[in-house]
Amino acid sequence: MREPELVSIALPVRNGADRLEGVIGSVLAQDYPRIELVISDNASTDGTEELCRDLAAGERRIVYHRHPHNVGLLANFTHAARISRGAYVRWIGDDDRLQPACVSRAMAAFASDERVILVTNQVSYSRPDSTVTTAAYEGPHEGGGLGSDDPVERFTEMLRLLNESPFLIDPLYGLLRREPAVGIPRRNMLREDEVFAAKLALAGPWAHVPEVLSHRNWRLERISGLARRLDVPSWQSHAANTLQCRELLRWVRDAGLADDDRRRARAGVLRMYARRQRRTIAHRSRKLLSMARPT
Structure with missing residues (x-):
C-alpha cells in the first residue's frame, strides 16, 4: 500500500x-x-x-x-x-x-481532482469584541470561477472576492501543492497577500471544502501600522491601491498568457483598481467632512 x-x-x-x-x-x-x-x-x-x-x-x-x-x-x-x-x-x-479533519478533507479534494493546486476551506474568525464570524463561499456569479481551466476566469473571480469580503476565501491559509507555494515570487509590499492570492489564481484551478475546518483571529489594523510591521516605506500606505495595481499588471504581463487572455486579465485588474479608488476617495471625503463640522 x-x-x-x-x-x-x-x-x-x-x-x-x-x-x-x-x-x-x-x-x-x-x-x-x-x-x-x-x-x-x-x-x-x-x-x-x-x-x-x-x-x-x-x-x-x-x-x-x-x-x-x-x-x-x-x-x-x-x-x-x-x-x-x-x-x-x-x-x-x-x-x-485547525479542526482535526482539516488536512484530510483537503487531501481528499486533491485526490479527486489532479488539476487542483490549492484547496481552501470555510474559516471562522474571532473579532476583537469576541464575536465569531464566518461566511460560506457559494461559487462565482457566472462561469467556472476558481475551479475553471481558464486562468483569467480564476483570476477575475479572485479579484471579485478581494473587493467583496475578506471572509469568503482565504487562499493564503489553504493547502497548496509545494511548487506554487514556494515557487511563485513574492514582493514585500502592502497588500502582498492579495497579490499572492491573485497570482495563485493564475497558476492553476482551486477546490473548496464548504466546511468550517479552521479558525483565525481577525484584527483590524491601520494600513500605516501594517507598513511598519512589514518594514516598507511609510509613503506606501498612501499609494497602496496604485502599487497593488502595478504589481498585478506586471504579473499579468509576464504570465505567458495569450494576447486575448492578457487583455481580459488587465481589464479585470483595472476594474478592481477603479472600484478601490472610488472607495478610498469616498472614505477620505467622509473624513474631511467630519473634520469640517463645527464642534
Missing part, C-alpha cells in the same frame, strides 16, 4: 510564547497520518525558543528553526515553507486553530 504524501504545516512566529501551544496542539491532533510541523522563529525575544525546543524534543513531527536576527515578516513566512519537506504545504498563524 502506498504511503500517504507528507503534508507540511508551516508556522512562522515572532514572540508567540503566550499563544503557541494551542495552535501546535491543533496541528498535532490532525487525523491525517503524515504531518510535519515546521516552526520558523524570527529571532523571538520572549520564551518562544525555549517552548519550541522543549516541544520538538518530545515530538518527532516538529521541526524548529530559529533565525539569529529579525529577517522580516514576509521573509520568515516564506522561509517556513521553503525549509519544509512536504509535497503539500499549508501556512498557519501563531494563534490559529
Whole structure:
C-alpha cells in the first residue's frame, strides 16, 4: 500500500510564547497520518525558543528553526515553507486553530481532482469584541470561477472576492501543492497577500471544502501600522491601491498568457483598481467632512 504524501504545516512566529501551544496542539491532533510541523522563529525575544525546543524534543513531527536576527515578516513566512519537506504545504498563524479533519478533507479534494493546486476551506474568525464570524463561499456569479481551466476566469473571480469580503476565501491559509507555494515570487509590499492570492489564481484551478475546518483571529489594523510591521516605506500606505495595481499588471504581463487572455486579465485588474479608488476617495471625503463640522 502506498504511503500517504507528507503534508507540511508551516508556522512562522515572532514572540508567540503566550499563544503557541494551542495552535501546535491543533496541528498535532490532525487525523491525517503524515504531518510535519515546521516552526520558523524570527529571532523571538520572549520564551518562544525555549517552548519550541522543549516541544520538538518530545515530538518527532516538529521541526524548529530559529533565525539569529529579525529577517522580516514576509521573509520568515516564506522561509517556513521553503525549509519544509512536504509535497503539500499549508501556512498557519501563531494563534490559529485547525479542526482535526482539516488536512484530510483537503487531501481528499486533491485526490479527486489532479488539476487542483490549492484547496481552501470555510474559516471562522474571532473579532476583537469576541464575536465569531464566518461566511460560506457559494461559487462565482457566472462561469467556472476558481475551479475553471481558464486562468483569467480564476483570476477575475479572485479579484471579485478581494473587493467583496475578506471572509469568503482565504487562499493564503489553504493547502497548496509545494511548487506554487514556494515557487511563485513574492514582493514585500502592502497588500502582498492579495497579490499572492491573485497570482495563485493564475497558476492553476482551486477546490473548496464548504466546511468550517479552521479558525483565525481577525484584527483590524491601520494600513500605516501594517507598513511598519512589514518594514516598507511609510509613503506606501498612501499609494497602496496604485502599487497593488502595478504589481498585478506586471504579473499579468509576464504570465505567458495569450494576447486575448492578457487583455481580459488587465481589464479585470483595472476594474478592481477603479472600484478601490472610488472607495478610498469616498472614505477620505467622509473624513474631511467630519473634520469640517463645527464642534
